[in-house]
Amino acid sequence: MPNIIAVVCASYGLAQSVCDGEDLPARAERFFRSDHTNNWAVLVCTSRFWFNYRHVANTLSVYRSVKRLGIPDSHIVLMLADDMACNHRNPKPATVFSHKNMELNVYGDDVEVDYRGYEVTVENFLRVLTGRLPPSTPRSKRLLSDDHSNILIYLTGHGGNGFLKFQDSEEISNVELADAFEQMWQKRRYNELLFIIDTCQGASMYERFYSPNLMALASSQVGEDSLSHQPDLAIGVHLMDRYTFYLLEFLEDIHPASQANMNDLFKVCPKSQCVSTPGHRTDLFQRDPGSVLITDFFGSVRKVEITMETINLTVPGIPLERFGGEPHTETALAYVDQLPVAQIIHQKPKQKDWHPPDGFILGLWTLILLVFFRTYGIKHLKHIF
Amino acid sequence: MAAVEVEKQRGRSAAVAIAALVIAAGIPLWWKTTETYRAWLPAARISELEALQLELRVEVEVVFARGTLSPEQQKKVPASRMREQQQQVDDKTGLKFTYETRFRTATVMEEDALNQPTAAEADHALHTLTETSCGSVVIYIIPEASALLPQDMRVYVGRSRTALLRSQVASVVGAGLPEVLAALDPQMEQVLQTMSFNHQDVTAALTDRLRPGLSTRDSLADSMRAFKSSPGYEITFSLLNPDPKHHQLHWDVEAALDAYIYPLLHKMAPVANFSVDSQILYYAVLGVNPRYDASASAYTLSADSLAHVINPVEARLGSNAASSNPVLNFLLYVPDSLHSPLIIRNDQKQEVASNAFHSPRWGGIMVYNVDGAYGNDTQFPVDIAIDMSRVMGVFLSQLRLMLGFQQTGAPPGFVLEAAGREGVAEWELDRLLWSRSVENVATASASITSLAQLLDQIANIVINDNIAQQVASAVTALQAAVAELEAGNLALALEHSREAISASERAFFDPSLLHLLYFPDDQKFAIYIPLFLPMCVPILLSLLKIFREVQQHRAEKRAKRD
Numbered sequence: 001m002p003n004i005i006a007v008v009c010a011s012y013g014l015a016q017s018v019c020d021g022e023d024l025p026a027r028a029e030r031f032f033r034s035d036h037t038n039n040w041a042v043l044v045c046t047s048r049f050w051f052n053y054r055h056v057a058n059t060l061s062v063y064r065s066v067k068r069l070g071i072p073d074s075h076i077v078l079m080l081a082d083d084m085a086c087n088h089r090n091p092k093p094a095t096v097f098s099h100k101n102m103e104l105n106v107y108g109d110d111v112e113v114d115y116r117g118y119e120v121t122v123e124n125f126l127r128v129l130t131g132r133l134p135p136s137t138p139r140s141k142r143l144l145s146d147d148h149s150n151i152l153i154y155l156t157g158h159g160g161n162g163f164l165k166f167q168d169s170e171e172i173s174n175v176e177l178a179d180a181f182e183q184m185w186q187k188r189r190y191n192e193l194l195f196i197i198d199t200c201q202g203a204s205m206y207e208r209f210y211s212p213n214l215m216a217l218a219s220s221q222v223g224e225d226s227l228s229h230q231p232d233l234a235i236g237v238h239l240m241d242r243y244t245f246y247l248l249e250f251l252e253d254i255h256p257a258s259q260a261n262m263n264d265l266f267k268v269c270p271k272s273q274c275v276s277t278p279g280h281r282t283d284l285f286q287r288d289p290g291s292v293l294i295t296d297f298f299g300s301v302r303k304v305e306i307t308m309e310t311i312n313l314t315v316p317g318i319p320l321e322r323f324g325g326e327p328h329t330e331t332a333l334a335y336v337d338q339l340p341v342a343q344i345i346h347q348k349p350k351q352k353d354w355h356p357p358d359g360f361i362l363g364l365w366t367l368i369l370l371v372f373f374r375t376y377g378i379k380h381l382k383h384i385f
Numbered sequence: 386m387a388a389v390e391v392e393k394q395r396g397r398s399a400a401v402a403i404a405a406l407v408i409a410a411g412i413p414l415w416w417k418t419t420e421t422y423r424a425w426l427p428a429a430r431i432s433e434l435e436a437l438q439l440e441l442r443v444e445v446e447v448v449f450a451r452g453t454l455s456p457e458q459q460k461k462v463p464a465s466r467m468r469e470q471q472q473q474v475d476d477k478t479g480l481k482f483t484y485e486t487r488f489r490t491a492t493v494m495e496e497d498a499l500n501q502p503t504a505a506e507a508d509h510a511l512h513t514l515t516e517t518s519c520g521s522v523v524i525y526i527i528p529e530a531s532a533l534l535p536q537d538m539r540v541y542v543g544r545s546r547t548a549l550l551r552s553q554v555a556s557v558v559g560a561g562l563p564e565v566l567a568a569l570d571p572q573m574e575q576v577l578q579t580m581s582f583n584h585q586d587v588t589a590a591l592t593d594r595l596r597p598g599l600s601t602r603d604s605l606a607d608s609m610r611a612f613k614s615s616p617g618y619e620i621t622f623s624l625l626n627p628d629p630k631h632h633q634l635h636w637d638v639e640a641a642l643d644a645y646i647y648p649l650l651h652k653m654a655p656v657a658n659f660s661v662d663s664q665i666l667y668y669a670v671l672g673v674n675p676r677y678d679a680s681a682s683a684y685t686l687s688a689d690s691l692a693h694v695i696n697p698v699e700a701r702l703g704s705n706a707a708s709s710n711p712v713l714n715f716l717l718y719v720p721d722s723l724h725s726p727l728i729i730r731n732d733q734k735q736e737v738a739s740n741a742f743h744s745p746r747w748g749g750i751m752v753y754n755v756d757g758a759y760g761n762d763t764q765f766p767v768d769i770a771i772d773m774s775r776v777m778g779v780f781l782s783q784l785r786l787m788l789g790f791q792q793t794g795a796p797p798g799f800v801l802e803a804a805g806r807e808g809v810a811e812w813e814l815d816r817l818l819w820s821r822s823v824e825n826v827a828t829a830s831a832s833i834t835s836l837a838q839l840l841d842q843i844a845n846i847v848i849n850d851n852i853a854q855q856v857a858s859a860v861t862a863l864q865a866a867v868a869e870l871e872a873g874n875l876a877l878a879l880e881h882s883r884e885a886i887s888a889s890e891r892a893f894f895d896p897s898l899l900h901l902l903y904f905p906d907d908q909k910f911a912i913y914i915p916l917f918l919p920m921c922v923p924i925l926l927s928l929l930k931i932f933r934e935v936q937q938h939r940a941e942k943r944a945k946r947d
Contacts, residue, residue: 304692
């Protein structure tokens with residue numbers, strides 16, 4: 001009964017606002033299109049070794065798009081299982097390219113990797129999602145989302161029917177992933193969640209989802225392989241996977257004020273380009289995908305309200321009272337001397353203390369003496385002592 | 386022949402002995418060593434929490450001033466009355482609002498206080514007379530002809546928990562007290578809805594327990610703006626100076642915080658802990674180019690572009706936060722000399738008086754123009770002292786919104802006294818405490834029930850003793866909070882609800898509760914069969930053989946007898 005009343009009230013309110021004027025429904029629309037106030041992204045690359053360069057490039061290109069569209073580093077959890085930019089086999093160190101002929105360096109110069117190398121495990125991934133991290137974990141390694149957060153989760157690596165391989169030694173199954181999302185929903189750790197996976201047989205990973213407000217995209221169906229895009233002959237490995245390559249091209253056209261919606265995202269990389277058939281799942285999602293903006297998940301468009309009310313604190317003649325107690329005295333602050341330059345420049349050569357000769361010299365002289373006395377006889381010893 | 390028989394007998398007894406050992410000692414040993422440690426949880430009390438029946442009780446005191454009641458009506462006072470309202474929010478959650486009202490006449494000192502010239506002074510005088518407990522409301526009924534309120538206003542709500550209500554019931558001779566009370570009821574109801582909880586707030590606070598889509602759009606906007614209940618908050622005040630070459634800014638933020646912000650935070654101490662810091666950023670620019678408007682001869686930021694201002698700035702903001710508490714940012718932006726003055730325009734292209742905007746669950750930004758402080762030919766950089774009282778006025782109102790104090794939508798005929806220097810009125814704080822207590826209770830009960838469900842479903846999770854202890858203490862604190870809400874002790878209820886929510890969060894998010902290993906049944910068989918099958922097959926076969934031999938022996942014996 002109460003929800004019927006709520007629906008009636010909402011429709012009445014919306015109808016009234018339509019009659020009121022042009023800007024009121026526009027404002028209501030803008031404010032109420034999506035219920036989120038902040039955005040988070042969890043980007044995971046699960047493979048290591050040089051020949052899996054393309055998985056790191058996949059993750060970094062999504063990271064780059066997400067940062068460009070406005071999500072700050074403090075709201076991104078980036079997990080890279082291996083370091084490709086500073087790998088010994090990288091002919092161009094400190095770069096990770098996504099297009100051949102080194103057109104686009106997705107590594108950039110302000111990458112912030114939160115989980116690196118062997119820290120990328122199934123356990124850590126599930127801990128990040130469910131929030132069950134040890135108390136000493138720093139803020140940058142936590143997913144501090146609330147009930148009005150939209151979260152983007154991107155996984156890439158080698159996968160199979162119902163599992164995704166982490167680091168060549170363990171797997172996460174689709175049941176565990178679905179359970180983790182259900183735990184997130186129980187604690188209302190997300191408002192809406194977009195799950196993208198670029199692996200072989202990726203569609204199997206979202207088969208078992210059962211929590212509300214989840215939308216999932218995968219690069220290939222069960223039984224199909226996701227293929228890589230193009231190798232670069234100078235670097236010697238495949239640079240990107242096909243699905244993420246075309247996803248990156250699609251996202252490069254999106255700017256923070258763009259009105260592109262999810263139906264456009266579903267059309268990215270058709271079978272002619274991708275060779276595999278990308279799939280998506282929207283039955284658990286409450287809103288219609290056509291009304292979900294790309295920037296709802298990939299960007300961070302804040303809702304703002306003008307501050308109408310202020311409090312009048314300017315009472316003339318009354319000095320500011322101290323709440324804490326006696327006033328603080330202004331002490332002149334100076335930097336601590338961290339590098340004693342004067343000492344270093346005007347240094348006198350240090351007096352070296354005398355040490356008795358160490359083992360090598362002793363051994364050498366002993367050898368010389370032995371040889372001498374062996375050759376010329378022991379009777380010469382009296383000349384020494 | 387006898388030797389073979391003895392051999393066979395020995396073989397049989399050996400097989401039986403081995404089988405007995407395996408069954409009697411082996412299986413219990415294997416069971417014991419492979420079970421997971423699960424401490425006992427109070428499952429019965431947890432299942433009670435699933436169906437939550439909350440009762441909120443307000444103690445209302447209605448004081449009749451001289452001139453509002455006729456002498457016969459006055460004789461019937463003092464009286465008391467209890468009114469209940471039931472609301473079933475969904476099939477598992479029910480609400481009951483109880484208003485316990487006591488009626489009395491005013492004392493001599495209160496009459497003196499009501500004789501003050503203005504309502505504000507009367508309210509101040511009344512406040513010094515009585516001590517009201519947290520959560521209660523006192524309404525003074527003043528005669529119709531009283532000059533305390535302006536003509537068209539009926540109610541005055543003061544800074545503490547008192548309200549002045551102008552009686553519209555002329556003291557008709559012959560009308561009994563119940564009629565007077567009945568006539569006052571709708572007005573009192575309105576006063577209570579404003580000063581104490583109202584149904585929308587409480588329902589909005591229960592969203593954690595409810596299915597999605599149940600709340601209305603207005604309450605959604607309010608719930609989106611304010612932070613959810615958390616044990617602590619981090620507040621950062623930042624000064625953004627994009628033009629240090631021209632402007633040398635001085636802001637005495639420590640004194641301003643001491644004077645304006647800390648009183649509010651001190652009053653909110655029962656709700657949460659606050660940690661405040663401040664910083665100055667140089668060469669920090671807004672991400673949006675303002676447009677020059679010749680008619681106003683100023684640069685303008687339209688309402689649409691405001692949404693894109695925050696992200697580039699946020700990337701540069703440092704944060705001192707070491708805990709996982711939510712962070713509120715308040716930014717003061719002083720435009721550079723090339724883009725001064727900078728004004729914000731709203732949707733209707735009008736100038737905004739405060740020149741500030743805020744983002745729900747993030748914080749606020751205020752633009753402070755300093756172009757009036759110097760002329761064209763002064764020597765740069767110019768020393769400018771920022772007027773902190775103006776700035777803090779805006780930040781204080783934004784902070785109130787972020788913390789959950791709703792925008793004062795005064796019903797018609799009401800005069801709500803502005804909070805002023807103290808930051809928040811007592812009754813506003815009470816309203817927040819009501820919704821916070823209910824929110825804490827709802828969240829804690831939802832956490833505990835879902836944790837119990839999770840632990841039930843997955844038999845592989847180890848439940849340590851500390852988790853069981855946290856759950857038990859959370860359940861106890863939760864029941865205490867509900868009991869205190871029923872009794873009407875708001876402060877104690879809030880304390881217990883805070884205990885409950887912190888214990889339940891600690892139990893739910895304990896790092897040891899990670900269900901990492903998913904064992905499908907076929908994997909379990911794949912592990913156990915190679916271990917147990919080679920051992921069990923000979924034992925079973927020999928037992929079968931013995932059984933068949935015994936059967937044969939018995940059949941022979943029966944044949945022999947017959």
